[in-house]
Amino acid sequence: MSKPLPEGDLAIELRDVAKSYSLETQPWRRLWQQLSGRQASGREHHALNRIDLRVRRGEVVGIVGRNGAGKSTLLQIVCGVLQPSRGQRRVNGRVAALLELGAGFNSELTGRENVRLNGPLLGLSAREVNARMDEIIDFAGIEGFIDQPVRSYSSGMFMRLAFSMATSMDPDILVVDEALSVGDGAFARKSYERIMALKDKGKTILFCSHSTFQVEQLCTRALWIEGGTIRYDGPAHQATLEYAEWLLRQEQGQSGLPATSQHFETAAAAIQSVHVHVGEGATPLRSGIDDLVVDIVFRSDPAVLCPTLGVVVHGADGRPVTSAGNWLDREALVRDAAGEVHASLVMPKLPLLKGRYTVSAYVLCDRAINLVAAAEHAGQFEVTQSHVEQGVVSLPHHWLHTPHSGPR
Amino acid sequence: MPTAGFTHLTLAWPLAKRDILARYRGSLVGVAWALLTPLAMVAVYTLVFRGVFQARWGGAAGTAETDGFGFVMRLFAGLTVFSAVAEVASRATRLIQDNANLVKRVVFPLDLLCVALLMQVALHMLLQVAVLAIMVLVLGDGPRLSWLWLPLALAWTLVLQYVLALLLAAFGCYLRDLQHLVPLAVSGLMFLSPVFYPVHAAPPVLALILALNPLSVPIELFRMAWFGDPFNTTLALVHGAVLLLGLVAARWIFARLRPGFADLV
Numbered sequence: 236m237s238k239p240l241p242e243g244d245l246a247i248e249l250r251d252v253a254k255s256y257s258l259e260t261q262p263w264r265r266l267w268q269q270l271s272g273r274q275a276s277g278r279e280h281h282a283l284n285r286i287d288l289r290v291r292r293g294e295v296v297g298i299v300g301r302n303g304a305g306k307s308t309l310l311q312i313v314c315g316v317l318q319p320s321r322g323q324r325r326v327n328g329r330v331a332a333l334l335e336l337g338a339g340f341n342s343e344l345t346g347r348e349n350v351r352l353n354g355p356l357l358g359l360s361a362r363e364v365n366a367r368m369d370e371i372i373d374f375a376g377i378e379g380f381i382d383q384p385v386r387s388y389s390s391g392m393f394m395r396l397a398f399s400m401a402t403s404m405d406p407d408i409l410v411v412d413e414a415l416s417v418g419d420g421a422f423a424r425k426s427y428e429r430i431m432a433l434k435d436k437g438k439t440i441l442f443c444s445h446s447t448f449q450v451e452q453l454c455t456r457a458l459w460i461e462g463g464t465i466r467y468d469g470p471a472h473q474a475t476l477e478y479a480e481w482l483l484r485q486e487q488g489q490s491g492l493p494a495t496s497q498h499f500e501t502a503a504a505a506i507q508s509v510h511v512h513v514g515e516g517a518t519p520l521r522s523g524i525d526d527l528v529v530d531i532v533f534r535s536d537p538a539v540l541c542p543t544l545g546v547v548v549h550g551a552d553g554r555p556v557t558s559a560g561n562w563l564d565r566e567a568l569v570r571d572a573a574g575e576v577h578a579s580l581v582m583p584k585l586p587l588l589k590g591r592y593t594v595s596a597y598v599l600c601d602r603a604i605n606l607v608a609a610a611e612h613a614g615q616f617e618v619t620q621s622h623v624e625q626g627v628v629s630l631p632h633h634w635l636h637t638p639h640s641g642p643r
Numbered sequence: 644m645p646t647a648g649f650t651h652l653t654l655a656w657p658l659a660k661r662d663i664l665a666r667y668r669g670s671l672v673g674v675a676w677a678l679l680t681p682l683a684m685v686a687v688y689t690l691v692f693r694g695v696f697q698a699r700w701g702g703a704a705g706t707a708e709t710d711g712f713g714f715v716m717r718l719f720a721g722l723t724v725f726s727a728v729a730e731v732a733s734r735a736t737r738l739i740q741d742n743a744n745l746v747k748r749v750v751f752p753l754d755l756l757c758v759a760l761l762m763q764v765a766l767h768m769l770l771q772v773a774v775l776a777i778m779v780l781v782l783g784d785g786p787r788l789s790w791l792w793l794p795l796a797l798a799w800t801l802v803l804q805y806v807l808a809l810l811l812a813a814f815g816c817y818l819r820d821l822q823h824l825v826p827l828a829v830s831g832l833m834f835l836s837p838v839f840y841p842v843h844a845a846p847p848v849l850a851l852i853l854a855l856n857p858l859s860v861p862i863e864l865f866r867m868a869w870f871g872d873p874f875n876t877t878l879a880l881v882h883g884a885v886l887l888l889g890l891v892a893a894r895w896i897f898a899r900l901r902p903g904f905a906d907l908v
Contacts, residue, residue: 256906257906262817262818262819262820263818265817265903265907266814266817266818266900269817269899269900269902269903270896270899270900272899311747311905314750315750316747316748316749316750316905317747317905318902318905330750332748332749332750334748335744335747335748338744338745338747338748338749339744339745339749341661341662341664341665343664343665343668343669344661344664344665344668348661348664351657352657352658352660352661353657354657355653355654355657356654356657356745356749356751357749361653384668
């Protein structure tokens with residue numbers, strides 16, 4: 236990456252880019268700072284520092300990092316919405332910014348009018364908009380509502396129309412800020428496929444998500460941003476690992492469960508209960524003897540394909556120790572007509588060693604890409620052992636007693 | 644540096660259309676409000692000034708021409724220019740905040756917001772001009788050669804609106820007080836502009852204010868074009884030069900302040 240690249244290959248280039256915000260509260264002084272072009276003398280907030288980034292044409296780059304780390308600021312600068320306070324930005328090609336979907340929409344106008352009037356904002360001519368109108372409406376799947384004012388839309392319909400429009404403009408560079416979670420499961424899947432299609436066409440994609448999982452699935456390369464600087468730039472799996480480990484170190488010393496524990500549900504699914512118990516017998520669970528059983532009940536939208544379920548067991552420090560996913564095990568979930576799923580995961584003769592553990596449950600879309608519901612650290616259990624084996628897990632092992640032979 | 648080129652104008656028009664459509668969507672008489680409002684204002688002002696204060700156009704003993712419908716039409720003419728400029732000024736102070744999404748989320752040449760605002764107001768103004776033309780044809784003297792000055796009067800108004808829109812939009816984003824100050828100033832300015840009286844008939848107390856008021860020339864020019872009323876050419880030349888300087892300055896200031904908008908809305 237240190238080797239200079241030929242001009243034509245670069246889609247995005249940021250050189251020593253910084254963004255700072257003046258914390259000046261006096262309006263007159265702010266105005267004067269801007270008008271005179273004087274560097275703000277007073278207090279400043281540095282959202283980004285010394286960012287150097289070169290993205291080749293056709294690369295799919297993920298961005299991970301905490302809230303407030305500077306991810307969105309970076310995306311906004313790439314899109315040209317924000318001006319960097321210092322440094323240079325160069326972008327080759329038409330950029331589609333999925334920063335805030337439907338930014339130019341007016342709630343009083345119909346969906347069709349909004350598409351027509353917002354086309355030019357996205358760089359489409361009136362003719363191009365008309366040519367793509369049917370495709371846009373069709374992809375959004377809101378035929379019946381397209382001539383209604385968008386204020387009557389559900390938020391999902393609004394997002395779908397906006398996403399459909401933003402991605403239909405055939406961009407060279409797609410900048411996505413958490414937009415993959417649009418709408419219900421079926422649409423999230425369609426939108427993911429559309430982004431994949433753009434990826435396959437060799438478009439450049441910059442993709443920011445809280446879900447390190449999605450980043451690993453989509454991207455080959457990822458940046459980890461913290462405190463306004465790029466802390467890691469390299470293969471996606473490595474970046475997410477660095478980020479996860481750093482998060483873990485941050486959380487250590489804090490009491491209780493990790494601060495990042497998230498519980499959420501969407502229209503597509505909601506986890507109703509996570510119950511951890513010992514196969515037969517009383518708690519605490521005896522290492523290597525008792526079975527660990529995790530009963531999970533969740534409901535899902537019966538209209539979308541059956542979601543998938545993942546379970547993660549964490550150690551006391553929050554670090555994942557082991558996991559299971561029904562899609563990895565090629566085991567279909569059984570869902571009733573109302574969309575409710577009762578699933579039990581059994582880990583026979585649990586080989587974990589003594590300690591406290593927590594259990595998280597995740598519901599993902601049918602292809603296990605989008606997280607649609609999560610209940611982190613929803614269950615917990617304790618393991619005891621009657622022996623002194625050290626560590627977190629007892630792995631199968633045996634000793635070899637080969638007779639000593641030959642020269643040493 | 645944003646230029647109001649053709650491609651940019653094609654961008655501004657959808658914006659203006661969006662706002663116009665949204666504004667009258669769901670209302671019963673729709674765009675007729677653009678006419679009903681000023682006509683109602685003219686009716687009220689005529690009632691007060693003619694009916695209550697027994698005012699005459701120009702203060703002097705009125706002729707038939709400046710009484711009755713002459714008064715109404717002159718009032719309407721002045722009010723058309725004044726209210727167009729006033730509307731732009733009042734709305735410009737909130738323009739950037741009201742379009743926060745366009746500032747923060749989309750790459751957009753923001754001076755077009757001012758152009759779009761102008762387009763909306765100009766459309767209303769043209770409607771009023773059409774009605775005024777009908778009034779003059781039916782109730783007044785009919786067409787006269789001085790109507791040839793109308794394009795200049797309208798262009799002057801537009802440039803003045805554009806300068807005010809750029810300045811007030813840019814400053815209004817930084818100084819929120821302008822949102823309250825400008826409407827106040829506008830309602831006071833109505834009496835300090837030659838809307839209800841011609842400049843030459845104004846009392847000496849007002850002479851200086853009227854000479855400095857950027858609205859004096861376009862209003863007087865407008866009335867000169869419609870009715871052949873007296874017009875101060877020297878004052879107009881000075882104001883014209885200042886206005887063009889103001890146009891250059893306003894564009895510079897807007898471009899200068901524009902990078903800070905996204906941090907403020």
